[in-house]
Amino acid sequence: MxxxxxxxxxxxxxxxxxxxxxxxxxxxxxxxxxxxxxxxxxxxxxxxxxxxxxxxxxxxxRCEYAPLAVVQRQMEMVFAAFRGRILSIPGKFAAVCEMRSRAEVELVLREECCEALEELSQPYPGAGPGGYLKER
Structure with a gap:
């Protein structure tokens, strides 16, 4: 010091x-x-x-976390299926809605959209516990 x-x-x-x-x-x-x-x-x-x-x-x-790649792949599959379902609605209902009133067309399309959203909320087919895909 x-x-x-x-x-x-x-x-x-x-x-x-x-x-x-x-x-x-x-x-x-x-x-x-x-x-x-x-x-x-x-x-x-x-x-x-x-x-x-x-x-x-x-x-x-404890499987509380999943690898990002697995989650990303699963979400891409779900959104691709949902996108296809939504894009098919106009072609599927074009003939059905022909010569109908606006209210009838809205009702038909609303029911189809609700059905598509309900399908989106369900677990993915082939999923394991919790609705997640099993890792291969």
């Missing part, structure tokens, strides 16, 4: 020795309170991260 001296009165060799001693103490884990506090905070952060990683691993083991 250096004693405070007026500006320009410090001995360069004494300052160098103090800096080296302080650096060696810090490397050996014998630094000042701030470095010990930083180390303690780093250890606490590491412990929190390890706990979070373990929670995630356990959740995956």
């Amino acid at each position: 250096l004693t405070t001296k007026p500006r320009g009165q410090y001995d360069v060799q004494e300052v160098a020795r103090a800096l080296i001693k302080n650096g060696q103490a810090a490397k050996g884990g014998h630094g000042d309170y701030a470095s010990k506090l930083a180390l303690s905070e780093a250890r606490a952060a590491l412990a929190r991260e390890q706990t979070a990683a373990l929670r995630m691993k356990n959740a995956v083991t």
Whole structure:
């Protein structure tokens, strides 16, 4: 530890020795309170991260999480089927709705749209528990 001296009165060799001693103490884990506090905070952060990683691993083991690629593939299949169903409505009902009143056409189309939405809300065919596709 250096004693405070007026500006320009410090001995360069004494300052160098103090800096080296302080650096060696810090490397050996014998630094000042701030470095010990930083180390303690780093250890606490590491412990929190390890706990979070373990929670995630356990959740995956319990099948609470699914791989993103599996979910994406399943959603693409569901939306592709739904898109096809919706796009088929005009052709399917064009002849049925010919020469009908606006109210009758609306009723027919509304029933078909409700049926398509009901189909969308059902679990995907071939799905496992919870309505999810089984991984192959």
